[in-house]
Amino acid sequence: MDGQKKLIPMDAMPVTRQKTKFISVLMALFVFMYGWAVSFSWAGKYTDSAHGDKIFGVKRSALSAYGRGNCGHCHLQHGSIEGQAIGPNSQAIGPNSFGLFAPNYNTNVTESPYEASDNICFLCHGPSSYQSGGITNYDYSKTFGGSSFVTVNTIFDAFNLKNLYTNSSYHDLYDIYSFAKNQGWSFFKDKSNPCVACHNVHLAKLIKHNVQNAADYSAVSLPVSKNIGNRQEGHNTLWGDDTDERMSELYPSHYQAPFYYSSQSTYEPGGVSDYTGQKMPDYVTFCTACHNSTNEIYSTELGRYLRKIDWYTIMNDGDSAEVYSDKHGRNPASVIIYMKKPYVSTVGIGRDINFITSCTDCHEPHGSPNPFLLRSEVNGVIISQQINIDDNTIGYFCKACHKDDAALYGNSSLTNKWEGVHHIEYDAPYPRQHCKTCHDMGGGGMGGKPPIPCLKCHKHGYKDSLSGRICF
Ligand code: HEC
Ligand code: HEC
Ligand code: HEC
Ligand code: HEC
Numbered sequence: 001m002d003g004q005k006k007l008i009p010m011d012a013m014p015v016t017r018q019k020t021k022f023i024s025v026l027m028a029l030f031v032f033m034y035g036w037a038v039s040f041s042w043a044g045k046y047t048d049s050a051h052g053d054k055i056f057g058v059k060r061s062a063l064s065a066y067g068r069g070n071c072g073h074c075h076l077q078h079g080s081i082e083g084q085a086i087g088p089n090s091q092a093i094g095p096n097s098f099g100l101f102a103p104n105y106n107t108n109v110t111e112s113p114y115e116a117s118d119n120i121c122f123l124c125h126g127p128s129s130y131q132s133g134g135i136t137n138y139d140y141s142k143t144f145g146g147s148s149f150v151t152v153n154t155i156f157d158a159f160n161l162k163n164l165y166t167n168s169s170y171h172d173l174y175d176i177y178s179f180a181k182n183q184g185w186s187f188f189k190d191k192s193n194p195c196v197a198c199h200n201v202h203l204a205k206l207i208k209h210n211v212q213n214a215a216d217y218s219a220v221s222l223p224v225s226k227n228i229g230n231r232q233e234g235h236n237t238l239w240g241d242d243t244d245e246r247m248s249e250l251y252p253s254h255y256q257a258p259f260y261y262s263s264q265s266t267y268e269p270g271g272v273s274d275y276t277g278q279k280m281p282d283y284v285t286f287c288t289a290c291h292n293s294t295n296e297i298y299s300t301e302l303g304r305y306l307r308k309i310d311w312y313t314i315m316n317d318g319d320s321a322e323v324y325s326d327k328h329g330r331n332p333a334s335v336i337i338y339m340k341k342p343y344v345s346t347v348g349i350g351r352d353i354n355f356i357t358s359c360t361d362c363h364e365p366h367g368s369p370n371p372f373l374l375r376s377e378v379n380g381v382i383i384s385q386q387i388n389i390d391d392n393t394i395g396y397f398c399k400a401c402h403k404d405d406a407a408l409y410g411n412s413s414l415t416n417k418w419e420g421v422h423h424i425e426y427d428a429p430y431p432r433q434h435c436k437t438c439h440d441m442g443g444g445g446m447g448g449k450p451p452i453p454c455l456k457c458h459k460h461g462y463k464d465s466l467s468g469r470i471c472f
């Protein structure tokens with residue numbers, strides 16, 4: 001059954017029932033929008049999208065009249081179907097923006113936990129789904145990293161981890177909404193949905209069924225316009241689907257894909273043999289469309305503006321790395337680094353220093369049991385310890401890629417101790433003397449007291465004045 005043939009042209013569809021004034025208004029609005037839609041480049045590509053897909057696409061249990069993939073599963077075309085109202089919980093049909101079957105987004109809720117009714121996406125992408133058979137979406141660590149640790153089953157869960165994990169984090173939807181609106185992006189309207197800042201709901205492809213070709217089947221669109229060659233990328237194109245929108249192209253031969261879970265021979269995304277990032281959407285360009293060195297971004301959860309991130313600048317003079325910009329970005333690390341595989345020359349891209357990493361090598365896009373959207377599986381390793389922001393537990397995260405003392409000295413009793421890279425090894429930043437100058441920073445001296453909280457120094461864009469080094 002071809003749902004598409006039934007639905008187009010939409011404005012020719014007979015309105016047979018319940019011609020209230022309300023519905024006429026909605027219909028007029030929707031017909032207007034349809035005219036608008038065909039002038040957009042997504043119009044023809046909807047059938048390739050996850051929602052328009054003939055096998056996996058939208059199909060609400062309550063709507064037997066419409067074929068799978070039909071726009072009508074999200075947009076009201078009749079106001080009611082077979083005498084049944086289509087709103088949530090059979091409520092009276094409200095005049096929803098964009099002619100949607102439920103309110104698009106509730107701007108009154110500024111923080112999680114969210115209710116499913118706060119966002120139309122959650123009505124299908126949540127535990128009690130309107131979609132026939134329901135929808136499962138795991139997090140990035142599981143879907144692309146192969147983690148055996150299930151933290152969430154749906155997108156709704158990913159944004160609602162607060163009640164389950166005290167140190168969890170998520171992309172605050174209200175902050176995204178406010179930020180997007182203030183940017184003046186033409187596609188983002190007053191009544192728009194914050195998910196739409198990152199996704200074009202009419203284009204997003206089925207990435208979860210194609211994890212090893214995550215780039216070809218990208219689910220995201222850039223919120224800003226960007227000229228690539230002679231084409232323009234933005235909200236009305238997918239980001240990552242073209243070969244020059246991959247991590248391998250961002251900074252050629254400097255991206256090393258992290259290991260897939262418990263593997264020493266396959267890589268992200270999804271356990272591929274390629275380790276150069278040819279299969280990875282360029283998520284750096286994607287995330288830095290918002291998180292760059294100029295945008296002011298407010299976080300309700302953190303109660304402050306976010307630090308700015310410069311992933312691109314490389315200085316050319318001798319002491320380049322310590323001038324500005326993140327070393328996990330294009331800026332090289334200083335002198336020598338003590339890394340675990342595959343960030344060593346004997347495997348992968350064959351270099352020992354001067355890598356670029358992807359934001360998604362460390363971060364989840366939606367929510368995480370850890371602070372700062374930090375992944376629960378990194379470089380093939382599950383981070384099972386609780387990560388706090390004010391002690392050394394974040395070291396368990398760093399040691400998925402970096403050598404702690406246990407790895408440097410082959411002694412497991414030194415797990416998550418970090419004396420080697422700070423005091424002992426070649427190019428360590430701090431002489432081991434006048435201990436109190438530093439080891440009182442955390443509120444305790446040495447003698448068995450806690451080590452210095454890592455995040456005092458290791459954060460995006462931070463330069464430590466004691467050593468003069470860029471610390472991240
Ligand atoms: C009527 C139900 C429904 C609604 C409402 C809905 N979706 Fe979906 N969505 C689906 C279905 C069905 C799929 C494909 C299912 C599958 O196989 O995982 C899907 C897939 C996706 C994908 C593709 C990625 C993937 O591999 O799973 C994205 C991205 C997505 N939806 C985003 C959204 C956003 C954003 C909204 C709200 C603006 C939304 N959806 C609202 C039903 C819905
Ligand atoms: C998965 C649910 C879903 C499906 C299926 C869907 N839409 Fe939409 N559509 C939305 C949402 C949500 C918005 C609001 C976008 C925003 O928040 O800015 C929207 C907005 C629109 C708009 C106005 C703004 C824009 O983005 O262009 C038009 C026109 C439109 N849809 C037409 C269609 C047509 C035509 C189809 C079928 C070919 C369709 N939609 C299928 C969810 C859907
Ligand atoms: C800040 C950007 C951002 C926002 C906001 C965002 N997403 Fe995503 N989303 C992503 C990225 C990046 C991916 C691709 C990686 C992945 O699949 O985890 C993704 C993937 C997805 C997928 C596919 C997941 C899978 O199984 O792989 C779905 C479904 C989805 N998003 C729905 C939503 C919904 C619904 C919302 C709003 C409640 C939303 N997203 C908000 C960035 C975002
Ligand atoms: C996904 C792997 C990965 C994780 C996780 C990771 N890093 Fe890194 N880190 C790297 C890579 C790769 C480099 C080298 C970058 C380069 O060579 O330009 C690096 C470089 C650095 C540098 C620069 C060192 C120098 O000599 O200039 C510091 C400092 C650093 N990381 C600290 C941390 C801390 C602290 C954590 C934990 C919060 C962490 N990293 C987590 C991959 C990772």
Ligand code: HEC
Nearest residue numbers: 170171172175176179197287290298299359363365372373
């Ligand atoms: C559309 C703009 C936009 C895009 C694209 C975007 N973000 Fe954000 N991000 C925000 C806003 C707004 C906030 C502040 C709200 C908050 O703290 O959740 C934020 C907050 C964050 C935080 C701090 C969350 C916390 O509470 O600790 C992290 C980490 C983050 N983003 C990572 C990412 C990563 C990684 C990507 C790419 C996958 C990304 N962002 C893409 C807008 C964006």
Ligand code: HEC
Nearest residue numbers: 416417418419422430431432433434435437438451452466
């Ligand atoms: C200029 C700052 C500075 C001075 C001075 C300093 N340290 Fe450190 N030291 C650090 C930093 C930073 C770390 C890494 C964070 C941590 O583990 O506490 C560290 C780590 C250590 C560790 C590993 C602790 C652990 O659990 O990971 C030991 C042991 C240590 N230092 C001993 C000393 C001793 C003994 C002295 C004085 C003789 C000293 N340090 C002086 C900055 C300093």
Ligand code: HEC
Nearest residue numbers: 334337338392395402418421429452453454456457467469
């Ligand atoms: C007082 C500031 C400070 C604190 C606190 C601190 N570090 Fe560092 N750390 C540094 C500096 C400076 C460097 C050297 C960066 C460079 O080489 O340019 C460094 C380097 C590193 C590196 C990269 C080593 C390499 O291979 O080059 C890692 C990993 C690291 N620290 C982890 C940690 C962890 C984990 C903690 C908490 C237990 C911690 N640090 C606490 C300042 C600090």
Ligand code: HEC
Nearest residue numbers: 284287288291306307311328357358359362372458459460
């Ligand atoms: C090597 C791991 C790693 C990579 C790669 C990485 N981050 Fe982070 N990110 C962290 C850690 C650790 C923190 C917590 C410390 C801090 O706030 O900087 C963090 C914090 C953040 C924050 C919150 C900043 C604040 O003000 O508290 C944002 C936003 C963010 N990251 C975005 C990004 C973006 C965008 C990228 C890619 C351009 C990226 N990150 C790449 C590890 C990483």
